[in-house]
Amino acid sequence: MIETKRIFNRLLAGALLMSVLLSNRSLTNTVLPGSAVSRAEEDRMEQMEQRKTLPVQSNEIANWPQGPAIGAQSAILMEMNTHTILYAKNIHEKSYPASTTKILTCLLAMQNCTLDETITFSHDAIYDVPSDGSRLGGVDTGDTMPMEQALYCILVQSANEVASAVGEHVAEKLGKEKSTEAFAELMNEKVAALGGVDSHFTNCNGLFDENHYTSAYDLALIGCEFFGNEQLCKMSSTSSYHFRLKPDDEEDVWIASKNQLYKGKPYEYQYLLGSKTGYVSQSRQTLVSAAEKNGMKLVCVVLMDETPYQFEDTITLFQYGFENFQRVSIKDNETKYNIDTMDFFDTENDLFGDSTPLISIENDTYVILPNTAEFSDAASTLTYAEQSPDTNVIASINYTYSDVPVGSCNLVFYKSSIPAFRFSSSEPAYEIVPDAFEGEMLTSSELSAEPQEEMNVIYIDIRKIIIGIVIVAAVIVFVLFIISIINNYSFSPRGQSSKRRRSRRRESRAARREARRRAKWRNTSRRMFFRRKSSRG
Numbered sequence: 001m002i003e004t005k006r007i008f009n010r011l012l013a014g015a016l017l018m019s020v021l022l023s024n025r026s027l028t029n030t031v032l033p034g035s036a037v038s039r040a041e042e043d044r045m046e047q048m049e050q051r052k053t054l055p056v057q058s059n060e061i062a063n064w065p066q067g068p069a070i071g072a073q074s075a076i077l078m079e080m081n082t083h084t085i086l087y088a089k090n091i092h093e094k095s096y097p098a099s100t101t102k103i104l105t106c107l108l109a110m111q112n113c114t115l116d117e118t119i120t121f122s123h124d125a126i127y128d129v130p131s132d133g134s135r136l137g138g139v140d141t142g143d144t145m146p147m148e149q150a151l152y153c154i155l156v157q158s159a160n161e162v163a164s165a166v167g168e169h170v171a172e173k174l175g176k177e178k179s180t181e182a183f184a185e186l187m188n189e190k191v192a193a194l195g196g197v198d199s200h201f202t203n204c205n206g207l208f209d210e211n212h213y214t215s216a217y218d219l220a221l222i223g224c225e226f227f228g229n230e231q232l233c234k235m236s237s238t239s240s241y242h243f244r245l246k247p248d249d250e251e252d253v254w255i256a257s258k259n260q261l262y263k264g265k266p267y268e269y270q271y272l273l274g275s276k277t278g279y280v281s282q283s284r285q286t287l288v289s290a291a292e293k294n295g296m297k298l299v300c301v302v303l304m305d306e307t308p309y310q311f312e313d314t315i316t317l318f319q320y321g322f323e324n325f326q327r328v329s330i331k332d333n334e335t336k337y338n339i340d341t342m343d344f345f346d347t348e349n350d351l352f353g354d355s356t357p358l359i360s361i362e363n364d365t366y367v368i369l370p371n372t373a374e375f376s377d378a379a380s381t382l383t384y385a386e387q388s389p390d391t392n393v394i395a396s397i398n399y400t401y402s403d404v405p406v407g408s409c410n411l412v413f414y415k416s417s418i419p420a421f422r423f424s425s426s427e428p429a430y431e432i433v434p435d436a437f438e439g440e441m442l443t444s445s446e447l448s449a450e451p452q453e454e455m456n457v458i459y460i461d462i463r464k465i466i467i468g469i470v471i472v473a474a475v476i477v478f479v480l481f482i483i484s485i486i487n488n489y490s491f492s493p494r495g496q497s498s499k500r501r502r503s504r505r506r507e508s509r510a511a512r513r514e515a516r517r518r519a520k521w522r523n524t525s526r527r528m529f530f531r532r533k534s535s536r537g
Contacts, residue, residue, distance in 0.1 A: 034496065044284075048306050058088040062402045065324035065370050070313040073304035076216040077317045079291065079325075080224045080297035082407040083138065084368040086321045091217040092198050095303040098278030099158045100219060100288045101206030101227045103236070104187050106151050109166050110232055112174060115148040122178070125164035129207065134158045138245050138253065155235045155276060159253040160205040167204035180204050194221040206284050208280045216301045217290055223299040227273050227290035236274030237262065260311045261289060267311035269318065273297070277310075285310040293322045296368075330365045330397070330409045333375040337382070337411075359394060359413055365398045367407030378406060385410075 048071035056067050067077075067087045074090035085091070096102045123141045136159035139145075145153075145162070147169075153162040167183035176182040180203050187201040191214075198215035206212070226232055239262040242252040260267040261275050271291040278286035283303070287310040290299045298321045300314050367378055383391045400410045 002111065014324050017393045026166040044306055051304075054089065056087070056089045057091070058085065061404060063370065063373070064402060064404070065140070065320070065372075067320055069315050070302070070316060071305055071309050072302040072313055074216045075302045075313065075317065076220045076300070077321050078220040078224065078299045078301075079321075079368045080228065080299055080403075082366070082368055083224065084220070084406045085217075085404070086298070086325055086368070089216075089318055091220075092215050094198055094213045094215055095216045095286075096208060096212065096280060096283035097206055097219060097303070098208075098280045098283040098286045099206045100216075100276050100278035100286045100301075101201065101204070102154050102158065102163050102278075103213070103221050103232075103276050103288060104190065104201070105163050105167055105183075105204045106154055106232060106235070107222065107226045107229070108183075108186060108190060109147065109151060109170050110229055112170055113147050115146070115151075115231075117145045117147045117169070119147060119150050119165050119169040120144050121161070121165045122168060124179070125168055126161045128180075129164060129205065129249065133160055133207070136253075136255070143246070145245075151232075152235055152238065152241045152243070153255060155232075156238050156241045156257045158257075158277070159255075160207065163205040164203075191218055191222065194218075194225060196221055206278055206280070208282050216303055219301045219303075223288045223290060223301065225299070227299060233274040236276055237272060239264065246328050260308060260313065267308065267315065269315055269323075271318065275314075287311070287314055289318075291322075292474050296322065296325070296327050299320070324371055325368055326371050327366045327367050328375050330367060330375075330399075331361045331363065334361060334397075336380060359411055361397075362410045362412060365407070365409035367401075369401055369406060373401060377401060 042425060050072050051071050054067045054073070056069070058064060059066050066460045067089075070089070072089070074093045074095060075087065076085060076089070076091045077087035078085055078456075121139050121141060126139060126141060129135060134157065136157055139161065145165075147166070150162050150166050153159040154166065163455045164180050167180050168178045171180075171182040172178040174186065176186070183204055184201050187204075188199065191199045191201070196214070196218035198213075199218040200211055200213055202209045202212040228238075238257070239259070240254065240256040242254045246255045257277075259265070259275050259277050261269045261272050269289075269291065271288040272291045273292055275287065275289035278288075285305045285307055286301075286303050287305070288299070288301050290297060292298075298318060300317045302310050302313050302317075305313060367375070369375070369378065378401045380397050380399050382395055382397055384395045384485050385391070393410045394413055395411045396408055397411070399406050
């Protein structure tokens, strides 16, 4: 009995010990992860503070506005049209772009497809993306969706499987294999064509891959073209969107963006044109945005930042750009190149009809300069273009300020209205006519439905023709003047004798005229005398 009781007590003690151990394990599971998360957050904040101390390369430029210290590993602020770099911090450092990749996916789709095209979801597009990632959901293999809805899903919801489906569709349309790998080749070709030098893309959506990387500089170039499209700006500034996922669905699907720069969000930015967020643990927070103020459009990229500082840093950089830089018109300020002398025959009532200068600076071109600088502070270089019938560009002028490229313009040959020239009935007439773009010249053969085997555009220098006519007329007048002098004056004895004879003849003619006049007057007076006398008698 005693032995049984001892055994029972041991079992009870073992049970109590086990319960204590289990309770300690449970306590450990609930407390330690929270501590680890808190410690990881502190580490990230420390790393962000360290990144603020990294050098900003644009701050090393002479007479350049000093840019702010931000927590992003790399960042850039670029003017959209001139590609002038206003702020540069590690802009060529390779980084993982995360979902900012999707702006390139949507750009290629917009440039190669119409919004009413239909994409079809393949098995790979749906199931090759992680189920716990950003995705639309609710689509099955073979389901379809209009391209417009798909682009909204990518830019608002950041839907990974939709991005893959769009990439496959574009690749197939351009004659390649219907796969994300084929589309990635198109992405790399596009970045290279834009001038990118630091990128290699392997997928459509930005999911982590060691071989999927880019730089702030390359992403800014992509952003300049992306945000240059009005429709893409509209989509990438939409905070929420709803649509019918399938035709027979009774309710709409609502999607919303996590971007905090949009209207009504905590970091609302009133000048925003559009924006796209990105995140994977390896890249941290990434953000590509564009804004416009007073006609100046800027693209901002921040890579490897922390929440919510990617929004704060973006706004800080936009404010830095808008407050410290200005647009300066080239056409209104350029005096070094005497373009105005080409306006000799440019009048409202032109002898040859409506005409403009034969050579002129392109309209709406400008340079980006610090507010403290003037146009004359920029250095310029002239580069002549290769002559080609396909272009009317004669040369280009490139401007720099403190060795930083700040803009450029083209010198173009342009004539808005030149009459057609027909030389024979067997030769076609060619006419230079204005096209939709200023300075571009087309021949009348291009306007005809019948193909022409050969085209000869003839350039007529009207100024030289007029000057030639004036010179010829002046020579003729001078010759006539000399002949008149020769006819009226002579210095030889014979000439003097002839002159005296001509003088005597003139005097003789004048005397005869006077005698006739007096005889006529006497006859008239005599007749009047006799009439008065007869009337008295």
